Amino acid sequence: MTNLFNYIERSSPIHRMTGAAKLACLLLWSFAAMSGFHTLLLAALTVAAVVLFRISRIRVKDISFMLGFTFTFMIVNNLLIYLISPEHGVSIYGSRTVLLELFGPYVITAEQLFYHLNVALKYTCTIPIVLLFICTTDPSEFAASLNRIGVSYRISYAVALALRYIPDVQRAYTEIANAQQARGVEMSKKASLIERLKNVSAILIPLILSSMERIDTISNAMELRGFGKNKKRSWYSARPFGAWDWISMAVCGALVVLSLVLTALNGSRFFNPFV
Amino acid sequence: MDKDIVISFDKFGFQYTAQAEPTLYDINLTVRKGEKVLIAGPSGCGKSTLAHCINGLIPAAYPGRIIGSLTVGGRDAVEQGLFGLSKTVGTVLQDSDGQFIGLTVAEDIAFALENDGVDTAEMHEQVKKAAALVGVEKVLSHAPHEISGGQKQRVGLAGVMVNSVDVLLFDEPLANLDPATGKQTIQFIEEIQQRTGCAVVIIEHRLEDVLWRKVDRVVVMGEGRIVYDGSPDELLCAGLLQSAGIREPLYVTALKYAGVQLTPEMHPAFLPELQLSDAQKQQVREWFESRPAPAEKAQTPVLLQTQGVDFTYDKGHHALKGIDVTVRRGEMLSIVGTNGAGKSTFSKAVCGFVRPQGGSMMLDGEDLSSLSIKERADRIGYVMQNPNQMLCKPMIFDEVAFGLRNRGIPEEEVRPRVEEALRICGLYPFRNWPVSALSYGQKKRVTIASILVLRPQLILLDEPTAGQDLAHYTEIMEFLRSLNEQGVTVVLITHDMHLMLEYTPRAVVFHDGRIIADCSAAEVLNSPEIVAAANLKETSLYHLSMLCGIDKPEAFTRCFIARDQEVRGK
Numbered sequence: 105m106t107n108l109f110n111y112i113e114r115s116s117p118i119h120r121m122t123g124a125a126k127l128a129c130l131l132l133w134s135f136a137a138m139s140g141f142h143t144l145l146l147a148a149l150t151v152a153a154v155v156l157f158r159i160s161r162i163r164v165k166d167i168s169f170m171l172g173f174t175f176t177f178m179i180v181n182n183l184l185i186y187l188i189s190p191e192h193g194v195s196i197y198g199s200r201t202v203l204l205e206l207f208g209p210y211v212i213t214a215e216q217l218f219y220h221l222n223v224a225l226k227y228t229c230t231i232p233i234v235l236l237f238i239c240t241t242d243p244s245e246f247a248a249s250l251n252r253i254g255v256s257y258r259i260s261y262a263v264a265l266a267l268r269y270i271p272d273v274q275r276a277y278t279e280i281a282n283a284q285q286a287r288g289v290e291m292s293k294k295a296s297l298i299e300r301l302k303n304v305s306a307i308l309i310p311l312i313l314s315s316m317e318r319i320d321t322i323s324n325a326m327e328l329r330g331f332g333k334n335k336k337r338s339w340y341s342a343r344p345f346g347a348w349d350w351i352s353m354a355v356c357g358a359l360v361v362l363s364l365v366l367t368a369l370n371g372s373r374f375f376n377p378f379v
Numbered sequence: 380m381d382k383d384i385v386i387s388f389d390k391f392g393f394q395y396t397a398q399a400e401p402t403l404y405d406i407n408l409t410v411r412k413g414e415k416v417l418i419a420g421p422s423g424c425g426k427s428t429l430a431h432c433i434n435g436l437i438p439a440a441y442p443g444r445i446i447g448s449l450t451v452g453g454r455d456a457v458e459q460g461l462f463g464l465s466k467t468v469g470t471v472l473q474d475s476d477g478q479f480i481g482l483t484v485a486e487d488i489a490f491a492l493e494n495d496g497v498d499t500a501e502m503h504e505q506v507k508k509a510a511a512l513v514g515v516e517k518v519l520s521h522a523p524h525e526i527s528g529g530q531k532q533r534v535g536l537a538g539v540m541v542n543s544v545d546v547l548l549f550d551e552p553l554a555n556l557d558p559a560t561g562k563q564t565i566q567f568i569e570e571i572q573q574r575t576g577c578a579v580v581i582i583e584h585r586l587e588d589v590l591w592r593k594v595d596r597v598v599v600m601g602e603g604r605i606v607y608d609g610s611p612d613e614l615l616c617a618g619l620l621q622s623a624g625i626r627e628p629l630y631v632t633a634l635k636y637a638g639v640q641l642t643p644e645m646h647p648a649f650l651p652e653l654q655l656s657d658a659q660k661q662q663v664r665e666w667f668e669s670r671p672a673p674a675e676k677a678q679t680p681v682l683l684q685t686q687g688v689d690f691t692y693d694k695g696h697h698a699l700k701g702i703d704v705t706v707r708r709g710e711m712l713s714i715v716g717t718n719g720a721g722k723s724t725f726s727k728a729v730c731g732f733v734r735p736q737g738g739s740m741m742l743d744g745e746d747l748s749s750l751s752i753k754e755r756a757d758r759i760g761y762v763m764q765n766p767n768q769m770l771c772k773p774m775i776f777d778e779v780a781f782g783l784r785n786r787g788i789p790e791e792e793v794r795p796r797v798e799e800a801l802r803i804c805g806l807y808p809f810r811n812w813p814v815s816a817l818s819y820g821q822k823k824r825v826t827i828a829s830i831l832v833l834r835p836q837l838i839l840l841d842e843p844t845a846g847q848d849l850a851h852y853t854e855i856m857e858f859l860r861s862l863n864e865q866g867v868t869v870v871l872i873t874h875d876m877h878l879m880l881e882y883t884p885r886a887v888v889f890h891d892g893r894i895i896a897d898c899s900a901a902e903v904l905n906s907p908e909i910v911a912a913a914n915l916k917e918t919s920l921y922h923l924s925m926l927c928g929i930d931k932p933e934a935f936t937r938c939f940i941a942r943d944q945e946v947r948g949k
Contacts, residue, residue: 243482244481244482244483244486264482265480267482268479268480268481268482268523271524272476272524276768279763279768280763280768280769282727282730282732282752283761283763283768283769284769284771285752285753285756286730286731286732286752286753286755286756286760286761287756287781287782287785287829287830287833288753288756288781288782288785288786289785290753290785305771306771306781307771309770309771310767310768310769310770310771311768313767313770314765314767314768317767318477321472321474321477321478322477322478322480323440324436324440324472324478325472325477325478325480326480326490327436327439327440327461328434328435328436328461328465328470328472328539329465329480329490329491329494329538329539330462330465330491330494330495331490331494332494333462333494333495334494334495334496336496337493337494337495337496338492338493338495338496338497338498338499338502339493339499340481340485340486340489340492340493340499340502340503340506341486342499343499
């Protein structure tokens with residue numbers, strides 16, 4: 105059964121960091137990467153992300169599916185940008201160096217290529233970090249981490265519960281789908297798309313109804329054990345921050361500052377090699 | 380006021396906001412420290428409502444009008460509120476899986492402490508202690524699906540005991556457990572009570588299973604009132620159970636059939652202490668010898684035959700190890716065994732939900748392996764345990780017609796076939812009703828009708844009576860029996876030993892992916908080796924026959940069942 109949170113238990117310094125610190129680092133890192141188009145910084149972050157990945161001892165094959173998925177997304181994203189706005193780079197960098205004329209409005213300019221390089225770098229420096237967080241954070245610690253960085257504990261716990269119940273719902277889905285297939289619900293390609301969509305409802309309705317029963321049980325069970333009694337709650341799996349947690353958060357904080365400083369010095373969010 | 384009283388209902392009544400009539404009337408009940416009280420009664424008698432009043436879900440989660448008073452731990456229950464009561468009353472719910480909140484055992488036990496904001500280091504200590512108390516300290520880091528049903532229930536108990544409560548309230552603790560685990564649970568509740576001195580309140584309609592260990596008092600409820608409150612011995616002699624819709628322990632019924640006059644001095648409520656005089660034992664023996672041996676059914680042609688069916692899940696779990704089963708036309712048989720023994724996997728293999736890696740399955744001479752799920756369903760009907768997992772149409776007629784319409788059967792043929800299936804299931808008057816207006820038992824019948832309409836030769840039901848009281852159990856099982864008499868072959872997967880004894884002449888016992896017994900249900904339950912290996916529970920008739928010096932417990936059991944059917948058939 106595939107879990108949304110593909111926690112892979114290994115022994116590494118990154119696994120040993122607390123979930124809350126990792127979450128904070130993830131957010132800071134992403135902000136540093138997203139706030140500007142400073143090509144050198146993005147390239148450096150990409151290299152650093154790959155190095156961190158090595159340190160975490162997560163192998164590429166552990167995450168090949170998610171990696172493939174996000175890289176496909178990156179390519180689609182770039183293609184769409186080009187299709188919709190082929191002169192976007194020109195308007196940003198203020199110059200136009202035509203390399204190749206295609207057809208109609210589609211020309212390839214050095215500025216546009218450079219812009220795409222930057223977009224790609226944003227993906228390559230953040231995706232590994234997101235995957236790293238997903239693979240090295242014990243799901244148990246996740247809710248506690250969210251709560252620690254300021255999300256209300258009710259919402260944090262809702263996330264934890266979702267993690268708890270995803271495998272159950274998956275199991276129920278398979279069982280219901282089997283029983284409904286036996287009643288003649290066609291889920292294979294033999295049926296047309298509209299037919300299949302209709303058939304999905306024959307599985308989803310019982311799934312939702314039986315999940316409602318579960319929700320009733322679980323909410324009673326939670327209230328009976330005092331959930332929602334106080335404004336704050338503690339967490340069994342919370343851990344105090346260690347030296348590495350502080351250092352990592354400081355480094356990631358510094359990255360944000362660096363990105364902002366670069367923007368200020370540059371006078372723009374874009375590093376421009378064309379002037 | 381008496382300091383020992385932990386729960387006290389005084390002229391208490393309750394009416395749910397959404398209902399026209401009160402659910403509880405004039406309840407007067409006290410529970411003292413260290414007492415063990417069983418509250419029994421059929422579905423809808425108000426026993427769960429009573430439990431919800433004690434733990435505060437009423438009125439917090441289920442609003443309504445309260446009259447009279449209820450004090451818990453000497454203070455008014457409503458004033459304390461749900462959270463206040465949770466410090467005094469620990470509730471273990473029926474659904475041990477559904478109430479498992481945490482991602483791991485440790486987190487689940489810690490849940491109440493987390494909500495109190497207990498410091499993490501101290502919490503770890505307390506969790507360890509509570510886990511050790513209930514014996515789950517070795518599985519603290521396990522996820523819920525990695526532990527057994529019995530362990531889950533222990534975790535649930537540990538989760539409320541971290542609050543050091545005075546009352547432990549068990550809401551139908553046996554409903555989802557296999558017989559042996561249920562037996563252990565009852566014993567375990569007793570141990571915990573002795574160790575902690577808590578008052579224990581057990582809500583359960585399976586009287587015999589709870590009485591396996593001593594209880595101080597039994598409270599019987601019926602239609603919102605307490606109809607009996609006293610010692611279990613007197614209850615069994617009073618003959619009140621039948622009218623209250625609760626099943627008597629089998630040995631008690633057997634003694635009555637034999638004409639033995641029960642008195643409280645004989646201690647009929649606790650089998651190990653049951654006192655029978657030599658004359659009474661003689662009476663039982665004579666009754667047994669006077670009964671005609673039940674007739675054997677003639678053998679019919681083979682319908683389903685599996686040979687060497689072998690299946691291993693992707694993750695490497697070897698679930699079926701060479702299963703050979705023969706089901707004859709017109710049979711009604713039980714498949715029993717622990718969770719994970721392979722019963723469900725076997726039924727999935729027969730229905731085509733999983734594809735065995737080895738062996739063969741023939742239905743009526745036709746090889747099943749070449750048929751798709753849908754094609755098999757025309758021959759073998761599968762009914763899931765929870766009807767809500769099957770119902771997908773708002774109206775009953777459409778629900779039953781669903782399988783036919785999916786198969787492209789013309790509408791003029793659909794109508795008579797659906798109506799026929801509804802008639803067989805006793806649902807014809809409801810054909811234009813919405814499904815949501817039906818009771819659980821009726822919904823179950825709708826799902827059976829929706830399978831029968833496909834005219835399968837064999838129908839396979841997963842736990843058809845789980846969680847049902849005697850009346851609903853009887854309704855569902857009598858219905859299945861009548862189907863069987865009309866020629867449908869019925870295979871039941873069950874944990875219910877009564878069901879197996881009463882309704883299925885034959886039982887197939889699964890254990891660890893193999894079949895360890897395939898014989899009469901009475902034989903299975905009178906064989907201590909099979910009972911132990913497959914986590915079943917010996918019937919009390921076995922012990923009774925031993926007590927009376929009858930050396931053929933199996934024949935005695937069959938003789939009892941035959942007599943019981945005569946009596947109940949009337």
